[in-house]
Each structure stands twice: as C-alpha cells, then as structure tokens.
Amino acid sequence: MATPSAQTPAARKAAADRQATLDELVGIASRHANGQLMEMCHRMVAALLDMTSAGPDPKLAARRIKSGNLLKENAYAYFHLACTGIELALRKELGQLSPQPRPAAQVALSLVPLEEMDQKLAFGVVSRPFDIQHSEQLASLGVRLGVLLGRDLVRAAVNPFRPEVLLVALEQAWREFEPDQEAHALIVPLLRPGLVFDLGPMYEALNERLKPARGRGGERFAKTDDSAARKAERARRDASVAQQLRGLFGSEGAPQMADLDIPLIPDLPQGGG
Structure with a gap:
C-alpha cells in the first residue's frame, strides 16, 4: 500500500512549477520595491527634516533632525535593509499559505504576546489606506493566487503581498537602521500613501503574471475559437x-x-x- 506522502511524477512536476511561479512572484514584487525604495528614502529625509510638522516638543524636533541626517548620509544602508526585509517577509508569508500538516497531538495553543497584538492592530490602521486604494487589484490577486494554489481564493488577511507585509518590513528595517530606540517610532507616521513607494504597478505586474494564457495575449486565439x-x-x-x-x-x-x-x-x- 502506497504511503500518503508518495507523489506521482506529474504531481511532483506540478508542485515544482507552482513553487517556481511563487518564486517568480517574489522576484517581481522585490524588483518593483527595489526600483522605488531610493526615491522613498529621499522623501522620508525631506519629511523628517520638515520642522513645520515637528510640533512644539524640542526633543522630538532634535530627534527628527538627527534621524533625517542619518538617513540622508546612509540611505543605501537603509535601502539594503529594506530590500532584504521585503523579500524575506514575502517568502515567509508564502510559506505560511500551505503549512505542513501536523498530527493532532502536536497542536498546542499559544498566547500571542501583547506587543505583537498591538503592532498588528497598529499596522492594520496604517495599511488601511493602501488596502482601500488597491482593493480591486488585491481582490483579483487573491483569486488568482487561489487558482494557482488549488484553493477557492486567498483571503485578504493572509494575502502574502498585502500592504501590511510590506509596511511591517519597512518598519523593521528602520529599527535595524536607527540605533536610537527613541527614534524608532518616527517611521510609522511616514508609512502613508504618497511617501511610501507606489504599490499599484507591483500589483498590476503580479496580476498580469497570474493571468491565464488566454488573458495574457490570447485574445486573437479567443476570437478565432469564437x-x-x-x-x-x-x-x-x-x-x-x-x-x-x-x-x-x-x-x-x-x-x-x-x-x-x-x-x-x-x-x-x-x-x-
């Protein structure tokens, strides 16, 4: 009797093709992010050094000037951290879409730390404008990812390419970049549309890659068939x-x-x- 883990050559090939497509999607998203991150760094520097929005607190103003100058002089360091963080975050999210089944005896309940819950709630608010702005593209992407993975659809809350994943990666890169812990909170108000790189072209490219052949360039064949x-x-x-x-x-x-x-x-x- 064959074991459940045994796979036919066709199944192995399908799994390999699916993984290759997922890797390609990560590459597409990373290229679009990398191509715009340096310009985003320049906008972040301008926003940090803009004292019209610093408020009356002199300590906060001094902290913004210090962090702004740090980013201005070392933009490539943050660029590298952000590029690496985005790619790793996307791969981690994709890996969680199809978790390996475990025996029931090994399943255990665990409490989520309060800090993690607070961060998720905070970034839910931060990412909401991006979710609304790109809602149609994200919905299409969820359906097409579901087709690729053999599921009905990939819900927005677990979509590996949702804005929250990218924004959290940018914030964590800032924490690694900025040695002053008191300046870590400066990044969150900067994660807003118009300052963060445009996500629209990235979602358009991801959806285009996942379109079936008839949708990507088979209009002529469709007309012929009709x-x-x-x-x-x-x-x-x-x-x-x-x-x-x-x-x-x-x-x-x-x-x-x-x-x-x-x-x-x-x-x-x-x-x-």
Missing part, C-alpha cells in the same frame, strides 16, 4: 434544415443547400392585378 464555434453552429443549422427537406421531398429530390441561396417559388400566373 469564429470557429459560430461557423460550426451555422453548419449544424444547415444540416438540420437539409435533413428536414429530405424528409419532405425524399432523399433523391431534396435540394442541395447550395441551391437554397434563392428561395424556390413555384411559377405563379402572371397578371396585372
């Missing part, structure tokens, strides 16, 4: 009419379909009235 279907339907109708005529006139006297271009009208007496 035309062929219409011709076949006409041929079936013509054959049905011919069969009815043979029933009326007999198999020998039935007119051919080619002769039916002009209706057969019997000779009628000519008259002026």
Whole structure:
C-alpha cells in the first residue's frame, strides 16, 4: 500500500512549477520595491527634516533632525535593509499559505504576546489606506493566487503581498537602521500613501503574471475559437434544415443547400392585378 506522502511524477512536476511561479512572484514584487525604495528614502529625509510638522516638543524636533541626517548620509544602508526585509517577509508569508500538516497531538495553543497584538492592530490602521486604494487589484490577486494554489481564493488577511507585509518590513528595517530606540517610532507616521513607494504597478505586474494564457495575449486565439464555434453552429443549422427537406421531398429530390441561396417559388400566373 502506497504511503500518503508518495507523489506521482506529474504531481511532483506540478508542485515544482507552482513553487517556481511563487518564486517568480517574489522576484517581481522585490524588483518593483527595489526600483522605488531610493526615491522613498529621499522623501522620508525631506519629511523628517520638515520642522513645520515637528510640533512644539524640542526633543522630538532634535530627534527628527538627527534621524533625517542619518538617513540622508546612509540611505543605501537603509535601502539594503529594506530590500532584504521585503523579500524575506514575502517568502515567509508564502510559506505560511500551505503549512505542513501536523498530527493532532502536536497542536498546542499559544498566547500571542501583547506587543505583537498591538503592532498588528497598529499596522492594520496604517495599511488601511493602501488596502482601500488597491482593493480591486488585491481582490483579483487573491483569486488568482487561489487558482494557482488549488484553493477557492486567498483571503485578504493572509494575502502574502498585502500592504501590511510590506509596511511591517519597512518598519523593521528602520529599527535595524536607527540605533536610537527613541527614534524608532518616527517611521510609522511616514508609512502613508504618497511617501511610501507606489504599490499599484507591483500589483498590476503580479496580476498580469497570474493571468491565464488566454488573458495574457490570447485574445486573437479567443476570437478565432469564437469564429470557429459560430461557423460550426451555422453548419449544424444547415444540416438540420437539409435533413428536414429530405424528409419532405425524399432523399433523391431534396435540394442541395447550395441551391437554397434563392428561395424556390413555384411559377405563379402572371397578371396585372
């Protein structure tokens, strides 16, 4: 008796193709993020050094100036941390989509730390404008990921490419970059649309990659298939009419379909009235 873990060659190939597609999706998202992160760093520097929004607290203003100058002089260091963090976060989220089954005896309940709960709630609020802005693209992406993984759909809360994953990666990169712990909170107000890199092109590229072949460039083939279907339907109708005529006139006297271009009208007496 074969063990449940045994896989046929076809199943192994399908799993390998699926994993290759997931890896490609991570590459697409990472390239789009990496291409815009340096410009985002420049906007972050400008926002940190803008004292019109610093408030009356002189300590906060001094902290913003210090962090802004640090980022200005070492933008590439944060760029590297953010690029690496985004890719690792996406791969981790994708790995959690299909967790390995475990025996029931090994399943144990665990309490989520309060800090983790607070962070999730906070980033739920931070990511909401991005969720609303890209809601249609995220919904399409969830459906297409579900098709790829053999599921109904991937819910928005567990979509590996949801904005929250990217924003948390940017915040964690800042924590690694900024040695002053009191300055760690400066990053959260900066994670907003217009300052964070545009997520729209990334979601568009991900959806485009997951489109079936007919949707990605098969319009011409679709039109050909539709035309062929219409011709076949006409041929079936013509054959049905011919069969009815043979029933009326007999198999020998039935007119051919080619002769039916002009209706057969019997000779009628000519008259002026």
